[in-house]
Amino acid sequence: MWRLLGQPDPFTVVELGAGNGLLCRDIVAAAGELPPNFLSCLSYVCLDRREGKLLNGQEPYGVNRVAAAGIPFRHLAGCIISNEYFDAFPVHQVTVVEGTLSEIYVTQEEGDLVTNAGALSDIALAARFDDLDLKLEEGQVAEVNLALRSWAQEAAQALHRGFILTVDYGDRASDLYSAQNRRRGTLTTFYNHTQIDAPLRYIGRQDITAQVDFTSLVNAGHSNGIEMLGFASQGQFLGRLGMASMQQRLRRLELPQIAAQANRAGMVDLVRPGGLGDFKVLAQGKNVENLELWGFGQSSAVDDEVQDLVDNIPVPLLIGHHLSLPKGLNMGGELEFDLGNLFDGPETG
Numbered sequence: 022m023w024r025l026l027g028q029p030d031p032f033t034v035v036e037l038g039a040g041n042g043l044l045c046r047d048i049v050a051a052a053g054e055l056p057p058n059f060l061s062c063l064s065y066v067c068l069d070r071r072e073g074k075l076l077n078g079q080e081p082y083g084v085n086r087v088a089a090a091g092i093p094f095r096h097l098a099g100c101i102i103s104n105e106y107f108d109a110f111p112v113h114q115v116t117v118v119e120g121t122l123s124e125i126y127v128t129q130e131e132g133d134l135v136t137n138a139g140a141l142s143d144i145a146l147a148a149r150f151d152d153l154d155l156k157l158e159e160g161q162v163a164e165v166n167l168a169l170r171s172w173a174q175e176a177a178q179a180l181h182r183g184f185i186l187t188v189d190y191g192d193r194a195s196d197l198y199s200a201q202n203r204r205r206g207t208l209t210t211f212y213n214h215t216q217i218d219a220p221l222r223y224i225g226r227q228d229i230t231a232q233v234d235f236t237s238l239v240n241a242g243h244s245n246g247i248e249m250l251g252f253a254s255q256g257q258f259l260g261r262l263g264m265a266s267m268q269q270r271l272r273r274l275e276l277p278q279i280a281a282q283a284n285r286a287g288m289v290d291l292v293r294p295g296g297l298g299d300f301k302v303l304a305q306g307k308n309v310e311n312l313e314l315w316g317f318g319q320s321s322a323v324d325d326e327v328q329d330l331v332d333n334i335p336v337p338l339l340i341g342h343h344l345s346l347p348k349g350l351n352m353g354g355e356l357e358f359d360l361g362n363l364f365d366g367p368e369t370g
C-alpha cells in the first residue's frame with residue numbers, strides 16, 4: 022500500500038478498536054523487516070474508545086494512542102485498519118411478524134427481562150433490506166448495524182488518499198441474511214471466554230457481538246467515495262500472501278518440539294476452514310484507482326513479487342504476548358473484556 026501510494030512520509034496507519042495493541046505490535050515488528058525506509062515513514066495510531074494501555078505498557082517505536090469513538094483525523098495518507106472492530110458495534114435486531122418487518126425490544130415481565138417484537142424504531146432498518154434487495158422470511162431474525170453510514174462518512178473525511186483494510190467475521194448480505202443458513206441471526210454473547218448466547222444475562226459484563234454485513238459496509242463506503250478493492254476469506258487472503266511457504270520454512274527451523282507444534286498449530290489455525298480461516302478481509306480505497314492489492318487476486322497462486330518478499334522476511338513466531346492456543350480457539354470478541362488482565366506492564370502515563 023505504501024508503494025502504491027508513492028511512498029508517502031508519513032504513511033499513517035490508524036487502527037480502529039486497537040484494544041491492547043497486540044495486532045499493532047505484530048505489524049510494527051514486521052514492518053522493520055520490510056524494504057528500507059518503510060518503518061521510518063510509518064506512523065501508527067492505536068485508536069480505541071477505551072483509554073487502555075498497550076500491552077506491556079510500552080508503545081513500540083512510531084506508535085501513538087488515541088482514545089476516541091470516532092476517527093478524529095483529517096488529510097491522512099495511509100491505511101485505516103481494524104480487526105474485530107465492526108462486530109462490536111451495537112445492532113438492532115429485527116424479525117418478520119405476520120409479514121411485517123418488526124424490531125425486537127427488551128422489556129420486563131414480572132421482574133424478568135424478555136423480548137417482544139414491535140414497530141421499527143427507525144425506518145432505516147426497512148431501507149437497509151430494500152437497499153440490499155433482500156426480504157427476510159416470517160420468523161427469521163437478523164441484526165442490522167445502522168452506524169455504518171456515519172462510520173463511512175467519518176472514514177472518508179479522515180482519509181485523503183489510501184486504504185481501509187477490515188478483518189472480521191461476517192459475510193456478504195445474501196449469506197448473512199439467508200433464511201436457510203442463519204434463521205436465528207448471528208447475535209451471540211461471550212462470558213468469561215465461553216459463548217453462552219444469552220444477551221439478557223450478565224448485563225454489562227459480557228461481550229455481545231454480531232457478524233458483520235460486508236455488503237452494507239461496502240455500500241456505505243461507496244456512498245462516500247470509498248470503493249471496494251478486494252474481498253476474500255482470511256484463509257484465501259493469507260494463502261495468496263504466501264502462507265504455505267511460511268509453513269514450509271517453519272518446518273525447516275528445527276524449533277524445540279513444543280514450540281514447533283504451537284507455531285504450526287498457530288499458523289494452521291489462522292487459515293482453518295470453519296474457524297479463523299472463514300474470517301473475511303475487505304480492502305477499500307479512496308482516491309486510489311485501478312490498484313491491485315496483494316492477497317485478493319482471482320487465482321490462488323502467489324504473486325512472484327509477494328513470494329520474493331515472503332522468502333526474505335523471518336518466519337513470524339509466537340511470542341509471550343500472543344494468546345495461548347486454547348484461549349485463541351475460543352476467541353469471539355471477548356478480548357474486549359480482558360484488557361485489564363493483559364496490562365501487565367508498568368504505567369507509562
Ligand SMILES: C[S@@+](CC[C@H](N)C(=O)[O-])C[C@H]1O[C@@H](n2cnc3c(N)ncnc32)[C@H](O)[C@@H]1O
Pocket residue numbers: 037038039040041042043044045068069070071089090091103104105106109110354355356357
Ligand atoms: C476485540 S478488540 C480488537 C483488538 C485488536 N484489534 C487486535 O486485533 O488485537 C475490539 C476493540 O474495539 C473497541 N471498540 C469497539 N467499538 C468501538 C468504537 N465504536 N470506537 C472505538 N473503539 C471501539 C473495543 O474497546 C475493543 O478494544
